Amino acid sequence: MTRDRVQNSNEDWVQFIKEDDKIDNLSSPLEFACSLPRSLSTESYAIMSDEADTRPALPPPAEAESPPRAPLVPEHSDFLEGGEAPAAAKVQAFLAQAFAASGSESPAQALVPWICDALLSNHSVKAYGRDLMDFLRHMEVQGVMPLEVTADHVKLYKRALLEAGRTAATVARRLSVLRGAYKELAAKGLVAWETAQDIGAVKAPGVQKNSTPSLTQRQAIAMLEAIPSDTLQGIRDLALMSVFFITGCRVSAVTGACVGHLETDGIEHYLNVTEKRNKKRRKILLDAARPVLAYVVRAGIGDDKEGPLFRPMRPDGAGLVRRHLDRKTPWRLVKKYCQAAGIDPSRLGSRGIGIHSLRKTAINDAIRNGATMHEVREFAGHADIRTTEVYFVRKEEDAEVAARRIQIRITGRKIE
Numbered sequence: 001m002t003r004d005r006v007q008n009s010n011e012d013w014v015q016f017i018k019e020d021d022k023i024d025n026l027s028s029p030l031e032f033a034c035s036l037p038r039s040l041s042t043e044s045y046a047i048m049s050d051e052a053d054t055r056p057a058l059p060p061p062a063e064a065e066s067p068p069r070a071p072l073v074p075e076h077s078d079f080l081e082g083g084e085a086p087a088a089a090k091v092q093a094f095l096a097q098a099f100a101a102s103g104s105e106s107p108a109q110a111l112v113p114w115i116c117d118a119l120l121s122n123h124s125v126k127a128y129g130r131d132l133m134d135f136l137r138h139m140e141v142q143g144v145m146p147l148e149v150t151a152d153h154v155k156l157y158k159r160a161l162l163e164a165g166r167t168a169a170t171v172a173r174r175l176s177v178l179r180g181a182y183k184e185l186a187a188k189g190l191v192a193w194e195t196a197q198d199i200g201a202v203k204a205p206g207v208q209k210n211s212t213p214s215l216t217q218r219q220a221i222a223m224l225e226a227i228p229s230d231t232l233q234g235i236r237d238l239a240l241m242s243v244f245f246i247t248g249c250r251v252s253a254v255t256g257a258c259v260g261h262l263e264t265d266g267i268e269h270y271l272n273v274t275e276k277r278n279k280k281r282r283k284i285l286l287d288a289a290r291p292v293l294a295y296v297v298r299a300g301i302g303d304d305k306e307g308p309l310f311r312p313m314r315p316d317g318a319g320l321v322r323r324h325l326d327r328k329t330p331w332r333l334v335k336k337y338c339q340a341a342g343i344d345p346s347r348l349g350s351r352g353i354g355i356h357s358l359r360k361t362a363i364n365d366a367i368r369n370g371a372t373m374h375e376v377r378e379f380a381g382h383a384d385i386r387t388t389e390v391y392f393v394r395k396e397e398d399a400e401v402a403a404r405r406i407q408i409r410i411t412g413r414k415i416e
């Protein structure tokens with residue numbers, strides 16, 4: 001390198017520093033690094049350092065340029081809509097299309113068995129497929145083939161998600177999907193193990209476990225009382241919300257129940273549900289039995305044993321449609337009746353109320369009213385009691401309550 005080239009590098013650097021507006025407008029350290037003058041090569045730094053000891057040492061740029069940043073493409077899941085094909089078949093069809101440019105269908109054929117084996121729920125298959133599709137579409141916009149993805153691409157994708165306002169939980173979930181997908185591709189020999197390991201090493205943002213807000217006992221009762229009981233929809237909604245509060249079930253378990261899943265032993269009424277990981281459970285209905293039975297009678301569905309228990313309303317509101325409720329319907333109903341009860345659903349907790357709030361409310365209410373953690377673990381269907389403990393919302397007065405339960409007492413002795 002000649003001294004003239006070093007001088008040119010110096011002039012480029014000085015000019016860059018003088019452009020205050022350029023520096024002020026940079027939104028991230030990555031943009032700052034990408035905007036450095038290209039003439040400042042590693043060789044330039046070495047010569048400047050050797051010939052001018054008084055100059056501050058500058059770090060050499062990376063040997064390989066980082067992939068260009070690109071804004072997120074709009075999310076959509078139209079590849080999962082329409083038709084009667086299972087979600088796994090739709091995911092495979094889209095994956096085959098996404099990998100077609102690489103000249104091989106083997107990546108799609110490798111990933112679909114992994115998705116179907118790791119995820120037992122059709123809803124989970126859709127969610128994972130949607131996350132993977134969004135990433136592949138984001139790469140497609142940048143002209144990056146799926147088998148050419150590196151850890152740098154994933155890091156920039158993570159940054160784009162965060163800057164687009166995605167929650168830490170969403171970003172962590174998507175990174176988890178990519179880690180699993182590229183590990184599977186590496187196992188099938190489609191990408192290098194080093195690439196899969198580098199992608200797996202991309203750090204996910206910290207996530208607060210179980211940050212879903214719960215209702216207090218008084219709020220839960222107020223919400224139930226806000227549901228009208230003089231219409232078919234109101235009777236259905238009261239039965240639905242009561243089942244959520246009493247059973248503590250996940251939304252898919254309740255919305256997937258059929259009329260024939262109701263049973264009685266002559267004293268108590270029960271609802272048989274299919275929970276996470278295809279576990280069959282019998283949930284006692286207790287006080288929820290009365291509104292559920294009233295709903296079945298009013299809807300006239302008692303003899304339709306194979307039909308859905310909770311059904312959507314017809315557009316004219318005069319009857320029910322013979323299909324299962326959409327998973328999002330209970331969430332909309334929770335918000336609706338919270339507002340009717342004077343509870344602002346958007347300001348409850350850090351993330352606003354959701355349908356899972358009813359499950360968390362039931363778990364906390366059971367603990368607050370004397371149920372042991374082991375009993376609640378069985379009630380919630382948790383495989384690990386530590387998951388149950390995460391659900392419990394602790395309060396400052398818990399320490400005082402625990403202290404009052406200690407029975408170390410001196411009796412019959414006077415203290416001077």
